[in-house]
Amino acid sequence: GFSMLRCRKMALFAILALSLPAGHGFARDASDTLLNRATGTILLDRISLVDGEGGMPRHDMSMLIVDGKIAQLATSGEIKARPGWKVLRLPGRYVLPGLIDTHAHVTFLRDPDHFSGHDPAVSERVLKILLAHGITTTRNPAAPEDEAVRLRARLNKGLTIGPQMLAAGRPIDFGPDRSAEDVRIEVRRQAGTGIDYIKVYAKMPPALIRAAVDEAHAHKLKVIGHLQASSPREAVDAGIDAITHAATWTTSLLPEDRRALYESRRREVGSMRARMDWLEWMDGDSPEMLGSIRAVVESRTPVDPTLIAYATKFLG
Helix, strand or coil: CCCCCCCCCCCCHHHHHHHHHCCCCCCHHHHHHCCCCCCEEEEEEEECCCCCCCCCCCCEEEEECCEEEEEEEEECCCCCCCCCEEEEEECCEECCEEEEEECCCCCEEEHHHHHHCHHHEEEEEHHHHHCCCCCCEEECCCHHHHHHHHHHHHHHHCCCCEEEEEECCEEHHHHHHHHHHHHHHHHHCCCCCCEEEECCCCCCCCCHHHHHHHHHHHCCCEEEECCCCCHHHHHCCCCCCCEEECCCCCCCCCCCHHHHHHHCCCCCCCCCHHHHHHHCCCCCCCHHHHHHHHHHHHHHHEEECCHHHHHHHCCC
């Protein structure tokens, strides 16, 4: 699945960046010793361990890492250091599993309006920043296919430092004037490039989402969606695997007396500004909204809320 935690090389060490104080030299030590898949044995002593299973932190623990993988956990003092080991005594520091960013456009584009102008240097810088914040897996939700696959390959080969990446190709944004066969052709094209999943976008009505899902599943790919023309309930009924953005800006989810005004606002001030009106006008207790929420919950369809999107709208 998209959100499976994986114990892979480097996962632990990136998390230490969250807890080490400024000036500790983590960036140098990590990139020189840990992130480049260096061999060797490292003992972390007197750490507090959060295992991610819901229990309380376990304090005064030791963790032995051999060649980048966790080899042993024990109470502090039980593992006796040997010559040649690197020993880090970290009282008050916490170690936890790697985090997952489910919506990070790491394939940076200088010209996003035309979906072009990939900047590899910025992309690699973004990946390093994510890893330094403890993110060891990221979902890259829309990128030019060749660039995304190339960047993923560099990560997998250790040529670029960063999280494990799952990449979508360019978003499929066909309106009702396009056919289901058009969608299937585009899904087949993207599947042939080696991307990890398909992303459908705002103009896609339910019937076209269904076509995308059917074709993608035939190629063993999942489909996520930035919705708008389709409500979450319609997307779930069409078989979508995951939804991006907790707010979908779907006109039919607004009170009836606001729908025409919302469409007018979109034409007047643009879609991004009108989304603020959508958030103010939507009724979380309306039958339409509750129906969509219920459909998502009952189907257990994952939603990545992208809370930063609301901060940028309301805080600039």
